[in-house]
Amino acid sequence: MTDASAPENEVMLTSDGRSLKSSLNRALRREKIRALLLIAPLLLFIILTFVAPIVDMLFRSVENEIVGNTLPDTVEVLAEWDPETGELPSERAFEALYADLFLAAEAKQHTRLGSRLNYEQSGISSVFRSSGRSLDDVGELTQDVLEDLDPAWEEASFWYGIMQGTGDPANGLLKSRRDRLAALTTEDMSGDIGFLPGSDISVVLPRTAAAYSDFAIFTAIADEDVVSEEEPWEGVYAAIGLDLQDPALREGILAYDGPGAAQLNAALEAELPVINYREAMIEIDDGWADLSNWEVIKTYSPRYTDGYFLNAIDMRNGADGAEWRPENEQLYLTLFLRTMLMSLAITFSCILLGYPIAWLMANLPARSANLLMILVLLPFWTSLLVRTSAWKVLLQQQGVINDLLVGIGLLDDANRLVMINNATGTIIAMTHILLPFMVLPLYSVLKTIPPSYLRAAKSLGATDWTAFWRVYFPQSVPGIGAGSILVFITAIGYYITPEIVGGTKGVFISNRIAFHISSSLNWGLAAALGAILLTLVLALYWVYDRLVGIDNVKLGG
Amino acid sequence: MSGPPIYATMGQRIWYYSFRVICGFIFFFLIAPILVIIPLSFNAEDFFTFTPEMLRLDPEGYSTKHYVDFFTNEAWQQPLRNSLKIAPVATLISVCLGTLAAIGLSQSHVPFRRAIMAVLISPMIVPLIISAAGMYFFYSRIGMQGTYWGVVLAHAALGIPFVIITVTATLVGFDRSLTRAAANMGAGPVTTFFRVQMPLILPGVISGALFAFITSFDEVVVVLFVGSAGQKTLPWQMFTGLREQISPTILAAATVLISISVLLLATLEILRRRSERLRGLSPS
Missing domain, CATH: 1.10.3720.10 (MetI-like)
Structure with a gap:
């Protein structure tokens, strides 16, 4: 563009005093922007209505949040379990399973998890379905003894008094329980529930406070009832049974002087039924005695899985990594x-x-x-x-x-x-x-x-x-x-x-x-x-x- | 070439004619299945084959009862209305956005042109079942699954590649000096677009619109997943009919659709001839 004979430092100028080069660049840039502006609406439209759905679908092919969302505590305990030992998971895993399943059954999500896991292990969905029906019986064992001991345990307001406490509320506990329920039900669990767990009681009776908070959130938001007027569900009784029998908590309960301290101390001294959750769960459904069912839960507990892709090429996650499916399931x-x-x-x-x-x-x-x-x-x-x-x-x-x-x-x-x-x-x-x-x-x-x-x-x-x-x-x-x-x-x-x-x-x-x-x-x-x-x-x-x-x-x- | 050349050998002659016969069979294969639908749709019986009366050309064997059913039965009329409510709106969206983008794409300096083009054409390439699956999951998440607008937007996305392709093809032959001349004579960009550019690329825009319309009007996979019973379209009704209880009214519906395609094809052919004639006249 520049004249070859012109001195090197002399720059060609346009009428407005800019150098020709920058002026041309500016015109080019403006042209590019104009072209992009014309394309932008359509590009945005296609990305929103077409590309996003495809990306969403690709994401779904590896997403596996359902196990972690439905059985979060069980998954945590199972992390330490090694299926290679050939032994069933610890008693703690069964306790966690009971609590997780109880909540899932109340939210009617346990069958969904059952059908999800059934893709990997056929027959497991019936284990979840039948378990969901009989969980109440376990909690009732403790409930009956407590209520015989003191009729106050039957009253909704008495429970509410203990759990609400008089001191500072445990906001962190409530928030974490809300998040857990929201993940479980995939519904919004925020909003006023007319209940705040007391910070004292949530230290003294941690399992009970968590279970009662779940109950309170669910009662207020999903059932739209008043928390202080509803008797807690059986899972809360099961939780208090565990808390009262936990030697590590004994000191704390004895020192507790908030609402219901007298009844709690009386319950501590009484003969509460000792529940073996392993036996209880196996009695509900003997599928829980089957090591392979636990293995499936452990294998599919991470948030992301290659399980669907393996399934799509007739493979599955076995004990030693990926393996072929049986001949009759290959398709x-x-x-x-x-x-x-x-x-x-x-x-x-x-x-x-x-x-x-x-x-x-x-x-x-x-x-x-x-x-x-x-x-x-x-x-x-x-x-x-x-x-x-x-x-x-x-x-x-x-x-x-x-x-x-x-x-x-x-x-x-x-x-x-x-x-x-x-x-x-x-x-x-x-x-x-x-x-x-x-x-x-x-x-x-x-x-x-x-x-x-x-x-x-x-x-x-x-x-x-x-x-x-x-x-x-x-x-x-x-x-x-x-x-x-x-x-x-x-x-x-x-x-x-x-x-x-x-x-x-x-x-x-x-x-x-x-x-x-x-x-x-x-x-x-x-x-x-x-x-x-x-x-x-x-x-x-x-x-x-x-x-x-x-x-x-x-x-x- | 009206016959084999004079110097052709006997073998060449035989090959020449047998080749034509083979081609005739192939054209027959292409067109006969469509044409056979038309007489069958006038069957007086509820059969899917020609009755002896029909073969004798006996008027008794023919009737318009399937058409009467098609035009009076709500099970067919509701889907027809739905189709007519969805396709034009989807077409309008595809054409407006598509034409604008095609003009942008045909400028001389577009950054990432190839990548943008690939994204815009993708709805045509990605198998419909995958688009349908993705849209079903995604639209359920945002609450648009089973709504009128969900179906319209999905169909608009599917129609866009056709608009882009036809309009960019027309713009390739567009003489840029015309817009410069218009600007020289004092027309603003908007006036230039509507008075100079638009009339010239109109055939491309219209054929793009026809493609977009027929895409939406014929589409069944996506609407099957993204729509709900309230958005049941004509192809959907035909699909259910074919899968479950096949009724001869389908043939009447098919004949109606064939007439629509013939009309669209004729329009396109006229447009093509017009643009060819215009190109022939232009100095380039």
Whole structure:
């Protein structure tokens, strides 16, 4: 830009006194900003409505908060347990399990955890379900003795008095219990509950204070009742039983002089039933005596898991890391393989059918080519559901094709062809549906190959076949590549057509994903399968972009 | 090429004609399944095949009863209304945002152009079932699952790649000196856009809009997950019909949809010819 003969330090200036370089830079920057401003609204829109959901799905495929949220204390105790020893977890783990499960059962979340863990260990969901029903009985053992001792233990206001105390409130305890319940129920647990645990009592009777706070939060927010008017649930009695029998707390209880001190001291001296939680839980459901159930809880306690991905490739987390699932539970690798093979078959049939007509259209005069183009574009523009219903109608055993074949005597009425609800049906219908995706890119490539090359080859002595195979075909390969990737990408993620004409043998991985979202509700597995499929498609998309360029996608033009 | 060349050998002649016959079969394969729906939809019986009366062209064998059912039965009319409520709004959103962005993308200096383009085209590439799954999880989280706007926004996102592709393709052939000339003569950017640029790229915008419309109008996977019974669209109703109790009214509905596609295709063809003619006239 600068004049070569000008002295080096002399800078070219524009009319407003700036250097030409900075002025040009400024104009360029302004242009860039203007372009970005035009794009920004759409980019934001796509990120919010499309990219965020996909990222959310990917996150779901590794997310595993449910175990930690439902059984937080149990998980903590289990961290020290080594399943290799072949022994059941400690008594403390069973105590924690009781308290966690009691709360989960009150919030009706224990069955959810049961179904989640059932994906990893079948049968465990019934352990959770049946346990949820009988937890009250354990707490009642202590409750009955306490109430026989002093009827005051039956009164809601008496309990409220002890737990509220007269000194400073233990705000930290209440906050942590709120957070725990919010994580458990995935609902908002903030708001006034008309109760604050006393700081004295929460030191003297820590388990009881925590259990009563849970009860209070749940009563006030979920049940919308008044805390001071409700008798605490059985879990609180179970907790006070443990506190009163804890030798480490004995000194503190004896020294306690707040509300209800007399009753507490009397209870301390009385013969409270000694509950062995291990035996109690095993009596409720003998699944708790099964080491493998505990192992599953321990394995799936971290917040993130590779379990769904392992499941998606027919593996699972075993005692010594990842291992194959038993033969009869293996399903997904076969399904992925089948999806790929069928997509390949569809792609191949599309090449076979698409190449001749693309060639014909490319070599006809524009007028007739346009006319034939309409025959390709009409199916392209026709609703997918219409084309799928057409195939359903045509391929049925009592459908048009079978009727025709029987009518002209090619087929015996008794042996009508089974062309639907199997892989054949899916391949035929999808070849028809995806054929335009092959023809359109192929046609646009074939049209650019000058026909004179073929004539030149022939005049140099090539036969028709050699001329085609050595001269024409190599030039059409980019078109085949573009069309194939387009067809393959679309086929591999297809859902509607396999669902309707595929039966059980002709379904794709997409149908399994849909099944897990809407029927089995195993969302994590659906997300993991989806993530694998997405990776596959994006890799092919990248190849397509390299080969053709996304800007060059032609839409029936 | 109206026949094999005069000097063709016998073998070449046979190949020439048999090749045409093969191509004829392939075109037949493409078009026949769609055309066969139309006469079948006039079946007087509740069968999915041609009855002997129909084959004899006996008027007794034909009736419009499936159409009467389609246009009077609330089970079909409600979905049709829903489709007509969802698709135009989704199209409007895709076209407005898409055209703006396409103009931005066609400027000469756009940073990260490739990356932005890849993101904007992605709804077309990502398999529908994955988009549907992601949107289902995400929209449930933010309380938009099962709402009208949830479906509209999802469909708008799916339609955007088509608008981007068609409009950027039109802008490639757009003569930049026209906007400069307009600016030279004192027109502001807004006037230039509406009076000069817009009329010229209109065919691209309209065909993008048609693509976006048909995407939403035909879409079933995403609406199946993101929508609830209140947003049941026509394709959804057809899908349930095909999966559960297949009723011949589906064929009537299919014929109606075929007529819509023919109309759309004709519009596109007219637009294409118009833009070709205009290009032919332009000095470049």
